[in-house]
Amino acid sequence: MNPAVQYFKNIWDALYTVSLGMIITLKYWLKEPPITIEYPDRLKKGPLLLSGNSLEEIVSDRFRGFLAVDFSTCIGCLQCMLTCPIDIIAIQTEKKDDVRFITRFDINQSKCMYCGLCVEVCPTNAIVHSKRFEGACYDIRELCIRHVETPAPVAKRPSKGEAEST
Amino acid sequence: MLNPYGNIFVFFAVGFGVVFATMVVVKIIAPHRPNPEKLTSYECGEKPIGPGWINFNARFYLIAILFIIFDVELILVFPVIVNFRDYLLAGNGLLAFIEIFLFIVILFLGLIFAWEHKYLEWLWAIRKRLRVDTGVVRIKDVIEGKSGVEDE
Amino acid sequence: MAELVSQEMFLNMGPHHPSTHGVLRLIVQTDGEIMRRAIPDIGYLHRGIEKIAERVPYQGFMPYTDRIDYVSAFSGNLGYALTVERLAGIEVPEKAEYLRVIAAELARLGSHFIGVGAVLLDLGAVTPFVHALRERETYNDLMEMLCGARLTHNYARIGGVSHDVPEGFKEKTLRFIDHLEHEFIDEFNNLISFNSILVKRFANVGVVSAEMAIEYTLVGPNLRGSGVPFDLRRDDPYSIYDRFDFEIPVGKGKFGTVGDCYDRYWVRIQEIRESCRIIRQALQQMPEKGAIRTKIPKVFKPPKGEMYVRTECPRGEMGFYLISDGGKNPYRLKIRTGSFSAMSILEELSQGVMVADLVAIIGSFDIVAPEIDR
Amino acid sequence: MNVELKEIVFLCVAIMTILPCFIVAFSRNILHSAFALFFTFLGTSGLYFFLDADFLAVVQVIIYIGGVLVLLLFAILLTRNIEDIKTTNSLSLRRAAFAGTVSILLFVTLLYAYISNKWVFPFRENPDYPYFTIKELGDLLLTKYLLPFEVVSILLLAVLIGSLVIANRSVR
Amino acid sequence: MEKHELMEKVKVKCQDSIVRVEEMPNDDVLIEIRKEEILFVMDILKNDPELKFSISNHLGVDNEDNYAVIYNLYSYPFKHKITVKACLDHEHPEIDSVESIFKGMNWFERETYDLLGITFIGHSNLKRLLLPPDWEGHPLRKDYIHPDFYDQIDNRRPDLCD
Amino acid sequence: MIEKLNIVNRLPEDPILTTVDRALNLVRANSLWYLLMGLACCSIELMQTGGPRSDIDRFGSLFRATPRQSDLLIVAGTITLKMASRLKLLYEQMAEPKYVIAMGSCANCGGLFDLSYSVLRGVDKIIPVDVYIPGCPPRPEALTEGLIKIQEKIKKEKYFTK
Amino acid sequence: MHNVASIIQSTLKNLFGSSPSLDLLYACLGYLVPCLAVVTVISMIGGILTLMERKVAGAIQNRLGPNRVGPSGSLQWIADAIKLHLKEDIIPALADKNLFRLAPYIVFVGTVLTGMVIPFGGSFIVVDLNVGLIFIIVAVSLIVIGLLMSGWASNNKWALLGGIRSAAQIVSYEIPSALALLTVILITGSFSMQTIVAEQGLFPWQWFIFYNPFTFIAFFIFSIASLAELNRVPFDFPEAESELVSGYNVEYSGMRFGFFFAAEFGNIFVTASIATAVFLGGGNIGLDPYDSGIGYQLLMVLVFFAKVIPLCFVSLWVRWTLPRLRIDQMMSMCWKYLIPISFVCLISTALWMLVFNGNGIFWRMSGS
Amino acid sequence: MDIININSYMIISLLLFLSGLFTTIARRNIIGIILGIELILNSAALNFAAFSKFSASNLEGQLFSIFIIVIAAAEAAIALALLLSIFMRHGDINADKLDRLRG
Numbered sequence A: 001m002n003p004a005v006q007y008f009k010n011i012w013d014a015l016y017t018v019s020l021g022m023i024i025t026l027k028y029w030l031k032e033p034p035i036t037i038e039y040p041d042r043l044k045k046g047p048l049l050l051s052g053n054s055l056e057e058i059v060s061d062r063f064r065g066f067l068a069v070d071f072s073t074c075i076g077c078l079q080c081m082l083t084c085p086i087d088i089i090a091i092q093t094e095k096k097d098d099v100r101f102i103t104r105f106d107i108n109q110s111k112c113m114y115c116g117l118c119v120e121v122c123p124t125n126a127i128v129h130s131k132r133f134e135g136a137c138y139d140i141r142e143l144c145i146r147h148v149e150t151p152a153p154v155a156k157r158p159s160k161g162e163a164e165s166t
Numbered sequence B: 001m002l003n004p005y006g007n008i009f010v011f012f013a014v015g016f017g018v019v020f021a022t023m024v025v026v027k028i029i030a031p032h033r034p035n036p037e038k039l040t041s042y043e044c045g046e047k048p049i050g051p052g053w054i055n056f057n058a059r060f061y062l063i064a065i066l067f068i069i070f071d072v073e074l075i076l077v078f079p080v081i082v083n084f085r086d087y088l089l090a091g092n093g094l095l096a097f098i099e100i101f102l103f104i105v106i107l108f109l110g111l112i113f114a115w116e117h118k119y120l121e122w123l124w125a126i127r128k129r130l131r132v133d134t135g136v137v138r139i140k141d142v143i144e145g146k147s148g149v150e151d152e
Numbered sequence C: 001m002a003e004l005v006s007q008e009m010f011l012n013m014g015p016h017h018p019s020t021h022g023v024l025r026l027i028v029q030t031d032g033e034i035m036r037r038a039i040p041d042i043g044y045l046h047r048g049i050e051k052i053a054e055r056v057p058y059q060g061f062m063p064y065t066d067r068i069d070y071v072s073a074f075s076g077n078l079g080y081a082l083t084v085e086r087l088a089g090i091e092v093p094e095k096a097e098y099l100r101v102i103a104a105e106l107a108r109l110g111s112h113f114i115g116v117g118a119v120l121l122d123l124g125a126v127t128p129f130v131h132a133l134r135e136r137e138t139y140n141d142l143m144e145m146l147c148g149a150r151l152t153h154n155y156a157r158i159g160g161v162s163h164d165v166p167e168g169f170k171e172k173t174l175r176f177i178d179h180l181e182h183e184f185i186d187e188f189n190n191l192i193s194f195n196s197i198l199v200k201r202f203a204n205v206g207v208v209s210a211e212m213a214i215e216y217t218l219v220g221p222n223l224r225g226s227g228v229p230f231d232l233r234r235d236d237p238y239s240i241y242d243r244f245d246f247e248i249p250v251g252k253g254k255f256g257t258v259g260d261c262y263d264r265y266w267v268r269i270q271e272i273r274e275s276c277r278i279i280r281q282a283l284q285q286m287p288e289k290g291a292i293r294t295k296i297p298k299v300f301k302p303p304k305g306e307m308y309v310r311t312e313c314p315r316g317e318m319g320f321y322l323i324s325d326g327g328k329n330p331y332r333l334k335i336r337t338g339s340f341s342a343m344s345i346l347e348e349l350s351q352g353v354m355v356a357d358l359v360a361i362i363g364s365f366d367i368v369a370p371e372i373d374r
Numbered sequence D: 001m002n003v004e005l006k007e008i009v010f011l012c013v014a015i016m017t018i019l020p021c022f023i024v025a026f027s028r029n030i031l032h033s034a035f036a037l038f039f040t041f042l043g044t045s046g047l048y049f050f051l052d053a054d055f056l057a058v059v060q061v062i063i064y065i066g067g068v069l070v071l072l073l074f075a076i077l078l079t080r081n082i083e084d085i086k087t088t089n090s091l092s093l094r095r096a097a098f099a100g101t102v103s104i105l106l107f108v109t110l111l112y113a114y115i116s117n118k119w120v121f122p123f124r125e126n127p128d129y130p131y132f133t134i135k136e137l138g139d140l141l142l143t144k145y146l147l148p149f150e151v152v153s154i155l156l157l158a159v160l161i162g163s164l165v166i167a168n169r170s171v172r
Numbered sequence E: 001m002e003k004h005e006l007m008e009k010v011k012v013k014c015q016d017s018i019v020r021v022e023e024m025p026n027d028d029v030l031i032e033i034r035k036e037e038i039l040f041v042m043d044i045l046k047n048d049p050e051l052k053f054s055i056s057n058h059l060g061v062d063n064e065d066n067y068a069v070i071y072n073l074y075s076y077p078f079k080h081k082i083t084v085k086a087c088l089d090h091e092h093p094e095i096d097s098v099e100s101i102f103k104g105m106n107w108f109e110r111e112t113y114d115l116l117g118i119t120f121i122g123h124s125n126l127k128r129l130l131l132p133p134d135w136e137g138h139p140l141r142k143d144y145i146h147p148d149f150y151d152q153i154d155n156r157r158p159d160l161c162d
Numbered sequence F: 001m002i003e004k005l006n007i008v009n010r011l012p013e014d015p016i017l018t019t020v021d022r023a024l025n026l027v028r029a030n031s032l033w034y035l036l037m038g039l040a041c042c043s044i045e046l047m048q049t050g051g052p053r054s055d056i057d058r059f060g061s062l063f064r065a066t067p068r069q070s071d072l073l074i075v076a077g078t079i080t081l082k083m084a085s086r087l088k089l090l091y092e093q094m095a096e097p098k099y100v101i102a103m104g105s106c107a108n109c110g111g112l113f114d115l116s117y118s119v120l121r122g123v124d125k126i127i128p129v130d131v132y133i134p135g136c137p138p139r140p141e142a143l144t145e146g147l148i149k150i151q152e153k154i155k156k157e158k159y160f161t162k
Numbered sequence G: 001m002h003n004v005a006s007i008i009q010s011t012l013k014n015l016f017g018s019s020p021s022l023d024l025l026y027a028c029l030g031y032l033v034p035c036l037a038v039v040t041v042i043s044m045i046g047g048i049l050t051l052m053e054r055k056v057a058g059a060i061q062n063r064l065g066p067n068r069v070g071p072s073g074s075l076q077w078i079a080d081a082i083k084l085h086l087k088e089d090i091i092p093a094l095a096d097k098n099l100f101r102l103a104p105y106i107v108f109v110g111t112v113l114t115g116m117v118i119p120f121g122g123s124f125i126v127v128d129l130n131v132g133l134i135f136i137i138v139a140v141s142l143i144v145i146g147l148l149m150s151g152w153a154s155n156n157k158w159a160l161l162g163g164i165r166s167a168a169q170i171v172s173y174e175i176p177s178a179l180a181l182l183t184v185i186l187i188t189g190s191f192s193m194q195t196i197v198a199e200q201g202l203f204p205w206q207w208f209i210f211y212n213p214f215t216f217i218a219f220f221i222f223s224i225a226s227l228a229e230l231n232r233v234p235f236d237f238p239e240a241e242s243e244l245v246s247g248y249n250v251e252y253s254g255m256r257f258g259f260f261f262a263a264e265f266g267n268i269f270v271t272a273s274i275a276t277a278v279f280l281g282g283g284n285i286g287l288d289p290y291d292s293g294i295g296y297q298l299l300m301v302l303v304f305f306a307k308v309i310p311l312c313f314v315s316l317w318v319r320w321t322l323p324r325l326r327i328d329q330m331m332s333m334c335w336k337y338l339i340p341i342s343f344v345c346l347i348s349t350a351l352w353m354l355v356f357n358g359n360g361i362f363w364r365m366s367g368s
Numbered sequence H: 001m002d003i004i005n006i007n008s009y010m011i012i013s014l015l016l017f018l019s020g021l022f023t024t025i026a027r028r029n030i031i032g033i034i035l036g037i038e039l040i041l042n043s044a045a046l047n048f049a050a051f052s053k054f055s056a057s058n059l060e061g062q063l064f065s066i067f068i069i070v071i072a073a074a075e076a077a078i079a080l081a082l083l084l085s086i087f088m089r090h091g092d093i094n095a096d097k098l099d100r101l102r103g
């Protein structure tokens, strides 16, 4: 193309495309509402988060948050501990009068990678990912969560059928 | 008393004064804990290699030369342009116009010279290396046409 | 024109530099604006994933594959799962295959949002980047619905996937795709892709010819941007990609030379469309019911052998070369990634370009640091 | 009180003009010299304001500071590296001694000439000194100095082409 | 092209450089070659008009008693793949660099050198790629011991919960 | 000389000063500019936190590209040993007062790369950390929470008083 | 010539009587008060613009932007300003310490100086200089030196590169912007801001932007060139985050950086004001600015700001839409597009005036 | 006290001139020399303007100042272009060394 024509075409192109973009941003500026979810203090509805706010808006059902253990069902099989690729679950059991007690069930949440492998192998669904994700703290030691304070007796091993259903 | 231009000096003084006062205040109320590491030059987290000097592109230099000439030209044309209206009203508009016109056109020739001789280009070598043709592209066509998978 | 000859001077770009996409250091030899060359110094994110593979069981390695290419975590999952499955001869249930395709294509979407957005961010266009992030937010939501994590999905399992489709997932995905196809992409293109400043910045910059691309083992969109119509999903189909109808966008020199930054960028934009198509087809074809996972023993030991499987990731092929000695950990796992090759071409490509172009070039290769370093 | 604000300011400006001159002359760091020149130019422009030469003052800043000084700084930065700059602006001692002597001699003579007040010129402020200088200057340029004006434009063209060619040859 | 056809063709072309040819489960062909012949073989694989391979992957393996280097090649025009393998002795793992044939191998080989300590003879810039230059040892070797200290950093961390 | 007049953390406790302190802390807490620095996967979530959904700019935090102008270092991701010294330098180059957030398992204690040979086990080995955020990666809301924690911490600090 | 200082002086004299020492005091006050007022206005508007920039960014990007400090974040900029005062002031060991300290002064002073000739509407102008409009260019020259100084004194490669880039950019774009302004000077025959404003009127067709097609183009040229002089997107090379980290102010921390920041945003306001005054009629509502009651005067100020603020917003709007040019493209845009076009505009306007005897499309030249 | 008179201007201009002269003679660095020349030109321009105000009754002095400034700018442009050329050729801009190079 003739350089002179090209020269004016360049100007035209620049003006045209720039205004095209500007119109879109203008549309956003004036019309589109923000989609920001104002965590933590301006949320609405639903069950409460630790900070006293609603959870439902931001976290889905399957969300893999902090691990939670239900000692009424944990049978102390150590599967979770063995499966965890980085050994962050520490379980100790003690046998006292034929009853096994879980004396220690520590989960190092600061190191966990929230992969869900331990949850998958648990035969009784005792260990699950809760929806909790808030754990910011000033001292990293707070993130080692000791689930057992007083030794808890292990639950009965469920029957075969129940275990299958997990 | 100062004439109106006195304000310029006052502005100068006040501008300096404001910054100076602020810096004194900052000295007093901001923490100050230098250490050798903090005082190293920032270079993207790396310990700086060599002096903090950059041998910048000589193109900038050409631009500056070009600029200075145009700047001078601008300055000389200011007084003439201011008078243009008066001359126009006095009926001498053509004279002023021709003068401005000549002056600007002569300078314009300089610009064209620089343009023609590619003093305004930066990237000759690279252009050549990448076999870049200044192919013509119709942006508008693309926009108005399909923007999905392209057909040739 | 030979630029001003002067003493050599070096400039550090990175490891902390806004445009180096994670941690990456370029030692730039320059005369200020035009550079002689840029020497990449990588390894700032070398996390030894290959060595870790030798220390964890087969299933336990899955989460690590998320972190190879964290922008599209599922692609890593998929490649690794496929490799182990092929090595051990494990069949994957039909539904799981569909779910994998859906997740992989969603991951591609998510990755291209970042890839396209980040390069624009490097060029100073913040808004398109944020708009892309907004769309990626929906992708994150979808993945979270599906498997519970926004970024590091750990969704695939050896022999299937971890979760079935949740309630409402299908509708939401369809809505998302509709939105992308009918609103977002056009708007995005009008907003930025056709912007003549962007075109000027991208066109004819960082031209990689087809031969050069193959020589330097470029893969994926970068290879296709150079005009090589090669896509593993079509040319070496894995999973069930042969069941879908989609096209392979190829760089055609839209605004300049074939293989320039604009082509790579444009290929990505078009791939967003194609991925949407695939997802729609997969959602339609996916069986309602069915197993999602083949049971494998808890202590899983594949037979002795070697296996190399390549998958088409958003950043090109990701290959897993797995050597098993019959034990419960892999014996050796080598991960071949797209960004690694893209990085190695940089030294040659950077000769004689401007600093600003270098930024555009790096961006247009859509590099992710851990993919280079692993 | 006799001291007027105007005179205080004048003194300040004069000092701001002259002091940096010595930095220009004696600093070992050529960039310091250049930046000192900045203040000299600025001060000179201030002095022009005191002469009611508003346009001249503005021109002084725009051309000297905005143009020449920027060009000079570019030249310094282009031809030296920072480490060098700090040390290489040395004075040649022999010549400095010579120059110093000459300068001092000249200074003493001229100063004597100035203040001995033997010169009799009608040094007085011109009451109808034109105030709106730009217009007047423009008038001059359009009438009496029409030729110089156009010649200057030719000169500028020549300078433009010449300097570009000279500089660019080396850039190439 | 069929797998067998490819096998035959490669066998004919490379003749006695090849130690063994094997089928991999993934419709892939693996040829093991003598390490001295690597350049020869690669040259044929790349430049033969019927093969036209280009590199796709490269890795080294520490097999405890020997090292192996593996090259995965892929041919864009003919869409077939091949795996080339060469065994190196354990004391002095050395092999010719194929950088001159495939430019893209530059970094792959550097990486292998970095992580496994295999020397590539004739490589233009055989320096550490991923690890810092003052790193000791080659991590992917089987006998590698993970360091506790680096650059004055004590990198041990007791388990938080103990 | 003028440094001697510096009154930061030098004045005695006094109700008025405490109020001033509190006001200043409130201001500082609401204007935390963070250093734009992404290390690994967590940096994507860091971006998302700045993105439209959970806009960290609400709290007055915007990113700066240079450490000199930032108040907050968000260590978002894995720190390798190669990177450690650089990170430390960056931290050092930040202007006082400065705060550090360790975001994600890797920054907390090495996380899942505890098994690796080249990863620093926790950023607190090289620089002091103010807030640890668990998660791999922490979701944007978690990072927001971390930011709020930092704000709370700042609000409790003393500024002028000893 | 109208002069605020003398008005203040005489007012004070009337109020408190006169004596030599008091006179000196009045004189000082007369000069200081308007000056301080302008400094405050510019830095405050600069601050507010930083907030608006973030708010606009938020709106364009589906976000909220700052909303915690004060009602919906409106005090955020004050928080930022105070925080900057509380930040440590680092002077790198290798830096040229004195120049490093000096640079923010010059940049800030350059910005403040421009405030002197802004006609805020009505009689609100500090001093209506004969060379008013050229004075803007003077200030820009100062800023250039300040930026170069900061770039060099930091002893940092990024900073130096940023400084040089910005110097080259600003000086280049000075020419088209000055030429664009000259088209209006042709019409008014004066550089005095008040005269320029007074020549226009309340209604759009009385503005110089609609004088003829060429002034219309000149307005856009001026806008583009001033975007470049302000180092704003799409010309923000000197501080391009992705290339030069942060440009010439890489090494500056705390309030020293704050001054750069304030100057940058203050300049947005300044250039918007100039564009308003020169092309958009300024605060002219068709009344004589000096002879109107205080109510009208305030109305004029209102009109002025009603025009300036949208222009500022346009600058923000552009910043959040466009990508950045490349440095050579920026230069060629200046030298190949803007300068020739503005030359043409200038000459054509002169010709137009010659042909139409000074009358514009709607505008009528008085005395013709 | 009336210090704003022709004498003060002449003294200022004299000082400018002398420091310019000194710089021009004593500097080794060519750029230094150019700095000196600028100073000298500056002092000349100042003198013109001063006389224009205090003695003559028209603006021609100012006009000459402007022409001087213009010439100074042109001179700087050419000088620095030459300097660049010298620097590229010899890698040095030291006047003493260039003297020697000539031989």
Ligand code: SF4
Residues within 6 Å of the ligand: A067, A083, A084, A085, A086, A087, A088, A089, A111, A112, A113, A114, A115, A116, A117, A118, A119
């Ligand atoms: S979620 Fe993963 S890392 Fe965390 S405890 Fe369970 S298995 Fe271990």
Ligand code: SF4
Residues within 6 Å of the ligand: A069, A073, A074, A075, A076, A077, A078, A079, A080, A081, A091, A121, A122, A123, A124, A125, A126, A127
């Ligand atoms: S939590 Fe589950 S897996 Fe772990 S010990 Fe208890 S029952 Fe076993």
Ligand code: SF4
Residues within 6 Å of the ligand: A113, C067, C152, F040, F041, F042, F043, F076, F077, F078, F103, F104, F105, F106, F107, F111, F112, F135, F136, F137, F138
């Ligand atoms: S904590 Fe997890 S997500 Fe974050 S960098 Fe480490 S591995 Fe990646």
